[in-house]
Amino acid sequence: MAANLGPKAAHFAMTIEPSFEDWLSIGRSSLFSKLDRQLVLSLLDDDSIATVAKGEKICRQNEPARHCHVVLAGLVKLVRQSPGGQEAVISIHGPSQTFMEADALSNGVYSTTEEAIIDSRILRIDAVTLREKIGANPPFALAMLASASVHLKVLLEHVEKLKSMTGPARLADFLLDLAAQRSGSAAFQLPYEKQLIASHLGMTPESFSRALGQLRGLGVRADRNKIEIEDIQRLRQFRDAR
């Protein structure tokens, strides 16, 4: 509800009901898209929707996992820190993507820290409620499993790429993903800061910069956060060669 661009802080005082856009996001998520609206509603409670400012954390690694989350709007990064204090960006989630289901379900602690990288709206689903509903609703359980399956596959690919591709090749791969075409040329914007992409691809900002410079020789023009790829196929060839 609420006008689709209406002042959000207005009716924040009490229960926050999902807005029209929120419902769109929920509907687009692979986890909830095929589920009954009533069921989804039953998962929500008073403080289900949180507005999170850029830089704010949604949850912290090693704290008890009491919720799973769905991005309704915005962008969230999933960061993991090692005992030695190093940080690694594991993945980045946009609207309609769920995360932390696994942690919430296994009744353990969050295995990553989540942080909004732009102002975001997050749906928080209580872990206990979630477990209940899953137990009572087999199709929901299957949807959860499918969702976990997707996450697993993404991570799998990520590992593969980290192990077998050089930095520039990983960047090429990332750009090809964004272009979402199989041939011809493409132009688009980088979805977030280069530092963040660099970290996501497992390299330093400096290496990222150099990698981008290297791709220039393959028909990739970069101005600010605008990217132009002359020849998608050529870029793919480069990627596959490493």
Added chain:
Amino acid sequence: MAANLGPKAAHFAMTIEPSFEDWLSIGRSSLFSKLDRQLVLSLLDDDSIATVAKGEKICRQNEPARHCHVVLAGLVKLVRQSPGGQEAVISIHGPSQTFMEADALSNGVYSTTEEAIIDSRILRIDAVTLREKIGANPPFALAMLASASVHLKVLLEHVEKLKSMTGPARLADFLLDLAAQRSGSAAFQLPYEKQLIASHLGMTPESFSRALGQLRGLGVRADRNKIEIEDIQRLRQFRDAR
């Protein structure tokens, strides 16, 4: 392995019934340990148990995922190959570990190739049956989710380590895992070939060898595939420093 188990082939002419050891393996697996024996039995059919020789493949990347697998005995490596033909060992599974649930459940294709690295016994569970039983048995669904959650967490850690640790540090980490102690000294055998460990850790055999050489300076002695760690804490300190 065939000695101390009861008469098995007696009443089921064609069916291969799990041996006593097989039941032990099944019982130890996080996926099946808490489930009713009847349910587990209902998942099996005539060709559920396969004996796989070293080097044989259990399934191939991109082929339709019609089964999920449980290692009953032996060792299996999970390999992923990129479009460019590179190979990366994603993980290695021993007895009681399940894999490919995700692919089997999402009705898609295998996202990795599986290969036995020593002679092994594998339990193959039909994907359709699996989905049926999950739909009909909520606790089973939750067990599957928990299992997926564990796999997810392992991969997450793997990504983090690949991104934030040097080769020698990853090796130290691997050895500390094997030692399974928090202090003192330890001696044990490497569970499989060094090449394989190297690939699993995301480095070449040469780098592995050199990394091992580097750890020698930290009280790690290696002879053939026997490892001795003088001081676990010292090694951990080294690992955490990178």
Added chain:
DNA sequence: TCATCACCTTAACAAAAATCAACCGCCACG
């Protein structure tokens, strides 16, 4: 308007890792 700051880039250097090549020891096999 200027100062400041965050993001990004570049360069020079150092560290880490891959590559190329040679070699050892062991074992299976003719």
Added chain:
DNA sequence: CGTGGCGGTTGATTTTTGTTAAGGTGATGA
């Protein structure tokens, strides 16, 4: 017995990447 192959090691070299340091550019705010 040799001999070949495989797993492993080692050395020399190159490539890749991180590090350190410096500078540039655009947005923001006093």
